[in-house]
Amino acid sequence: MNIQWYPGHMTKTRRQIEADLKNVDMVAEIIDARIPVASRNPDIDAIVGSKPRLIVLNRADQADPAGNRAWRAWFQDRGYTVLETDAKTGAGVSQFSITIKEALKDQIARWREKGQVGRIVRVMVVGIPNVGKSTFINKVAKRKSAKAGDKPGVTRGKQWVAVDAGLDLLDTPGILWPKFEDERIGLNLAFTGAVKDEVMDAETLACHLMETLAERYPDALQERYKLELPPVSGQLEGLAYGYDLLERAARKRGFLISGGEPDTERMAKILLDEFRGGKLGRFTLELPESV
Ligand code: G4P
Incomplete structure (x- = not known):
């Protein structure tokens, strides 16, 4: 999906994400490893706040391996968990559930102490268009279409998608936007095809x-x-x-x-x-x- 600019939608999406945050344990932010700055929503840190975060460096197959290493280290230094993936082939995707559970292991142990054995971990997936979010969700949930409800029994509620017995995903409603005002960011989005070619x-x-x-x-x-x-x-x-x-x-x-x-x-x-x-x-x- 290419980006088109509908400013009003951002406020709606932001409110929805803020409301849904209460229902999840972690946020998985999918970014394009080729353009890790341009492919992030500029307000995402403010929106997500202190919720534990997984940065999915998707399209890692298209990015420079040295760049992937540098960005992994950069995000880890800032307290994020990082996973490199190629959602198209599925490389790295099998590590998603393990990585999430490892990152939340203290929280899971606390649940267990309180008798909540087998409590399902819930993760919200966010990402601007074209980072590969739908492909990623399909791969991680082992399904063919990104539409919730396509496969009876697999989805729980509206946008919930089951990954395995212990992990559910919540697909972001609405569209998160990148930062358009900066020329370099706009160019990088256009180079990768995230912005429709008609823009320039x-x-x-x-x-x-x-x-x-x-x-x-x-x-x-x-x-x-x-x-x-x-x-x-x-x-x-x-x-x-x-x-x-x-x-x-x-x-x-x-x-x-x-x-x-x-x-x-x-x-x-x-x-x-x-x-x-x-x-x-x-x-x-x-x-x-x-x-
Ligand atoms: P979105 O939901 O974030 O908007 O993106 P979407 O999953 O629709 O992916 C956009 C395109 O990027 C798709 O290609 C998809 O196959 C490709 N893609 C997603 N993740 C990766 C990745 O990690 N590596 C590579 N190389 N490509 C990826 P398409 O041309 O629209 O469809 P198709 O030709 O793959 O069927």
């Missing part, structure tokens, strides 16, 4: 992506498009550097329009598709240092 034309977005990759992952760019990266100095005005790279890549691919000019529009779409499809490699576009 593909060519401009691809120029930004070329510049971002040339700075962060020059080897991947050189290898994929057989580019000699020209020196950056003096070329950074108004995306000129990114446009130059787009033209070079289009020429290398033989994408030309009449008159022999490079077909930068076609190249832009290819770059975005290949980046999103993982053909260029694994990338982490935000590092903990940038927080």
Whole structure:
């Protein structure tokens, strides 16, 4: 699902989450491991408060392994439990229940002392669109559709989903939004396809992506498009550097329009598709240092 902006919904979603928090023991916040800053709702810490939190670094398969390690350490240093997953294949997902129960072991022991043996642990799942929340919930609950109620006996109540005999999930009602005001955050969401491409034309977005990759992952760019990266100095005005790279890549691919000019529009779409499809490699576009 792509993001569209409906401001009124955020207040409603926030109120609903705040009300539902009373019914859960932990919050699992799913984020996109490629963009761990941009893929978080800016108010999530204030909304969730002191409730124990699991950060699910989803799309870990698409992110740079060094980036995953750095972010895991960063979140753990701040008291969060962290799980790396690839919800598409299910890698890491089997650790979800064990990880939750380990994180809540003191709480579970207290329940037991009070005679609440076998009390079901309840976890709320939150995440902005496109982090892979539905895929994750389906995988963790071993079901095919994200719609609650599709499989009789599996769901308990409206948005509750049973993971195993001791763990229930509550899917967030409504939609949590990222922070749109910051240009870099908007770009990172657009690069990964979280924001509809109509928000910015593909060519401009691809120029930004070329510049971002040339700075962060020059080897991947050189290898994929057989580019000699020209020196950056003096070329950074108004995306000129990114446009130059787009033209070079289009020429290398033989994408030309009449008159022999490079077909930068076609190249832009290819770059975005290949980046999103993982053909260029694994990338982490935000590092903990940038927080
Ligand atoms: P959302 O609920 O958070 O909005 O996201 P959703 O689960 O719908 O996932 C969006 C897309 O991302 C889906 O691809 C899904 O398969 C893919 N995806 C989710 N998690 C991961 C992950 O950890 N790794 C990878 N590589 N992909 C992931 P799609 O193209 O919409 O569908 P499909 O082609 O997979 O069927």
